[in-house]
Amino acid sequence: MPLFPTAAAVRHALSALLLVAPLAGALAAPPVVVEAVSDARAPAVQVKPAGNSSVSIPACRGVVWQRFSAEENRYVAVTTDACGPAAPALVVTGEGRRFDIDGKVSEGDVVRPLLVVGTGCAAARPFDLAGCKGVESVEGPTITVRGD
Numbered sequence: 001m002p003l004f005p006t007a008a009a010v011r012h013a014l015s016a017l018l019l020v021a022p023l024a025g026a027l028a029a030p031p032v033v034v035e036a037v038s039d040a041r042a043p044a045v046q047v048k049p050a051g052n053s054s055v056s057i058p059a060c061r062g063v064v065w066q067r068f069s070a071e072e073n074r075y076v077a078v079t080t081d082a083c084g085p086a087a088p089a090l091v092v093t094g095e096g097r098r099f100d101i102d103g104k105v106s107e108g109d110v111v112r113p114l115l116v117v118g119t120g121c122a123a124a125r126p127f128d129l130a131g132c133k134g135v136e137s138v139e140g141p142t143i144t145v146r147g148d
Contacts, residue, residue: 030138031049031050031051031055031117032138033050034047035048036141042100043105044100045113047099048096055091056091057090057115058089059089061079062090062127063116065111067103067111078103087126099113110142111144112140113140115138119136120132
């Protein structure tokens, strides 16, 4: 039995590692916890950083609400307002931040928020100029719109 692994064994081990390594990143926990606000009159979520540090969300289109369209068999955006001038990113700290739906929905609609979350971002700058160390897209919970 050889003391050192053969070249073929090393290649096999590296190929397995290269196949598994991308999956490890995909399975990492998101940088935020997104929970539905149960006592809200309209759909809303509370967003909190998953760790001890703060996260940043773009001031415009950082949280895009979507409604499931049965006709199209996919989610479509209900957020349709145009963005204004560039504004500093929204900073979400330990106590969290609430985001209410910003589009028209009807009773029975199924909606969800889609968030863009940055970590390690410079403060007081627009998101795209904040030099974030990481940026992720996070899907929030699905919420069924209830009547009053």
